[in-house]
Amino acid sequence: MNDSRIITKRIELSAVKPNHTETDIGQLVKLAExxxxxxxxxxxxxxxxxxxxxxxxxxxxxxxxxxxxxxxxSTAIKVAETKEMxxxxxxxxxxxxxxxxxxxxxxxxxxxxLKAVVDHAAGLPVKVIIxxxxxxxxxxxxxxxxxxxxxxxxVKTSTGWVGxxxxxxxxxxxxxxxxxxxxxxxxxxxxxxTTILQMMDLGVERFGIGMTSSLPIFEExxxxxxxxxxxxx
Amino acid sequence: MIxxxxxxxxxxxxxxxxxxxAENDENYIRKLIATATNINFVALFTLPSWISFAKELxxxxxxxxxxxxxxFPSxxxTTSIKVAETHELxxxxxxxxxxxxxxxxxxxGFxxxxxxxxxxxxxxxxSVPVKVILECHYLSEKDILEGCxxxxxxxxxxxKTGTGWPATGATVENVKLIRDHVGDQVKIKAxxxxxxxxxxxxFYNLGxxxxxxxxxxxxxxxxxxxxxxxxxxMHMIKD
Numbered sequence: 001m002n003d004s005r006i007i008t009k010r011i012e013l014s015a016v017k018p019n020h021t022e023t024d025i026g027q028l029v030k031l032a033e034x035x036x037x038x039x040x041x042x043x044x045x046x047x048x049x050x051x052x053x054x055x056x057x058x059x060x061x062x063x064x065x066x067x068x069x070x071x072x073x074s075t076a077i078k079v080a081e082t083k084e085m086x087x088x089x090x091x092x093x094x095x096x097x098x099x100x101x102x103x104x105x106x107x108x109x110x111x112x113x114l115k116a117v118v119d120h121a122a123g124l125p126v127k128v129i130i131x132x133x134x135x136x137x138x139x140x141x142x143x144x145x146x147x148x149x150x151x152x153x154x155v156k157t158s159t160g161w162v163g164x165x166x167x168x169x170x171x172x173x174x175x176x177x178x179x180x181x182x183x184x185x186x187x188x189x190x191x192x193x194t195t196i197l198q199m200m201d202l203g204v205e206r207f208g209i210g211m212t213s214s215l216p217i218f219e220e221x222x223x224x225x226x227x228x229x230x231x232x233x
Numbered sequence: 234m235i236x237x238x239x240x241x242x243x244x245x246x247x248x249x250x251x252x253x254x255a256e257n258d259e260n261y262i263r264k265l266i267a268t269a270t271n272i273n274f275v276a277l278f279t280l281p282s283w284i285s286f287a288k289e290l291x292x293x294x295x296x297x298x299x300x301x302x303x304x305f306p307s308x309x310x311t312t313s314i315k316v317a318e319t320h321e322l323x324x325x326x327x328x329x330x331x332x333x334x335x336x337x338x339x340x341x342g343f344x345x346x347x348x349x350x351x352x353x354x355x356x357x358x359x360s361v362p363v364k365v366i367l368e369c370h371y372l373s374e375k376d377i378l379e380g381c382x383x384x385x386x387x388x389x390x391x392x393k394t395g396t397g398w399p400a401t402g403a404t405v406e407n408v409k410l411i412r413d414h415v416g417d418q419v420k421i422k423a424x425x426x427x428x429x430x431x432x433x434x435x436f437y438n439l440g441x442x443x444x445x446x447x448x449x450x451x452x453x454x455x456x457x458x459x460x461x462x463x464x465x466x467m468h469m470i471k472d
Contacts, residue, residue, distance in 0.1 A: 018307045018336035019371035022343070043309030045335055068307060070255040072280035073318070080317050081310070096255075098282055104259035134256050161398070162255070 004221050005036050007196060012185070012208045014041035016065055016160060022049065028211050029053040032060050035218045039063045039092060041208065044081060048088045061091035063127075066117060069159035071096030071131070075113045079120045086122045093117065094127045094156060094185075097143055099134060107146060114150035125153035127185050127206075132170050133163025140170070141177050148181045158188030160210060165189030168198055175203045193220040241458050242273070244433065248454075249329075249422070249445045251278040253302055253397060259286070265448050266290045269297050272455060276300045276329055278445070281322060288326040301327035303354060306396035308333030308368060312350045319357040330354065331364040331393060331422075331445075336371050339380055347380075351387040364391035364422050364443075369407045370399035377407060381414045395425030397445065402426045403436060412440045430457040 013035075015028045025046045032040045033054075039061040042050050047064040054060050064085040067073045073081075082093055095117045102110045118126050128147040132140055144155055155174060158165040165188020174184055186199050187208025196207055196217070209217060252265045262283050269277045270291070276298035279287050284301055291297055301322030304310045310318075319330055332354045338347045355363050365387070367380045384392050392411055395402025402425010411421055423436045424445025433444055433454060446454070 016307075016309075018309055018333070018368060019340055020337045021341040022337075023341070024337075043307055043337075044311050044314065045309040045337065070253075070280050070306070072255060072282045074281050074321060076321065077281065077314060077318055081314055084311060084313065099255040100258050100262075100280060101282060103256060106259075131255065 004224070007221050008036045008218070009038040010206050011035075011037045012039035012041050012063060012206055013037045013211050013214060014160070014208050015046070015211050016041055016043055016068065020046065024211070025049050026053060029060070031211060031214060033058055038206070041065065041094065043068065044085060047085060047090055051089045062089065063092040063094055064090045066093055066095040067098070068094070068096055069161040071099045071129070072101070075116050078113065079116050082117050082120045086120070086124065090124065092125050092127065093121050094129060096129045096131065096159060097147070099131055102139070102143060103134065107142070111146050111150055114147055114152065118151040126151070127154035127156040128152045129156045129159055131159055131162065132157045133165070137173060140173060144174060144178050144182070148178065152182060154183045154185045154206065156185040156187055156208065160188040160208065163188070166199070168202065171199055171202045171204060191217070193217060193224060239434070239437070241455065241460055244454070244458065245272050246275045247437075247443055248274045248451060249276040249278050249300055249424075249443055250274040250451055251397065251424070251445050251447055253278055253280055253305065255280070261448070262287060263290065268448060268451065270295070273297070274451070278302060278331065280305070281318065284322055284325045284327060298328045299326050300329040300331060301325075303330055303332040305331070305333055306398040308336045308366070312353050315350065315354050316357045319354050323358065323361055328361055329364065330358045330361055331366055333366045333368060333396060334380055334383070336368050339376055339383070340371065344379055344383060348383045348386055351383060351389065355388045362390035364393045365389045366393045366396055368396055368399065369394050369404070370401045370425070374410060377410055378414055381411055385415060385418045389419065391420045391422050391443065393422040393424055393445065397425045397447070399425075405435070405439070408436055408439050408441060428453060430454045
């Protein structure tokens, strides 16, 4: 893949705000096709639509968001959402950690909650959103430990609903703590290629980027000389 | 006509004291319940995973209603999940349900699907009153009016302006628009951005009969009503 796909395959193009219309989801899939994105992300109500809109000859994956964006749903509801998304052909599951319980130090509850989602994901990769804007450095470390123990495939920084989202500082901290035990998805606030390249250097595997802010980033990526990316590693 | 003869009790009986942000932890919920109990607010709202804890702290015979948030705050859950949440919350002791309309489907003009989603929750709730959150922040005037018609048709008891998550919620324009359209067919709950007594009274005079208010704003309003001693006590509980 000696081209822009090195980066675009890592992009999870997302439309996870309440006001995305059917037209927006159509646009989301078209953009993902055009720019060879790895994944499209929607709220559960639009996941089946996204699945249906992706042409058979495209291998764009469909992701959905569970317990989103507060994480404060009951475990039973998170499990029911997970099963439902598995049944409609979802490829990846992003779930929000139970933030209020985590902030209240109910770590056993949080661990069991995440384990239940992983157990019902039918082997699909689960990304756990820790909403790092709400957390201290120690809490970020603790959250990473819990999600690794739960069997998650990724730690994901943010929902994109609150705060600044992924920063180089947070990514550095997470990478130092998790090593290779879990992959990293950076999301929220990623607005240019420079940030993406810096985060790739720090070990980020996936990037969650909102469709509304994605066009300038795609333009930058298409204009970039990709041999230089190979030289970086 | 400015109504300023309402006393603390009358106002408290129109306030749903709410802690529905993701960062509201256990201590915050404890303070919320202590405040609700002391002031005797009509209802108390938390995110779903605090409901059983809140029920336990309130006790069996509390006059304070426990409210559950469904499809909250995105509205973008599937109908089957909204129905499952409704059943679960009522089983845990909720006697009011606030559900977020499917905002994206409403804006897309899929009125029948939007109606079916809300109607399913109203059916699942049975005798428990349902408030339908329109999330006006994202809606045009036309969307709001279509949303009102859907709420009336669904048999829900209330229309509610917002979740409190986006930047705006209850505005004078939106509340007037809703009131003029729905008349007496459904009641109006204003939520999102009510932080002082004047705002509350202004909406009251527009016909609003429930207010979704966070803990700090509720304490401000009580203080403005001249109950400084009560607020001091509450702050001691808070800290």
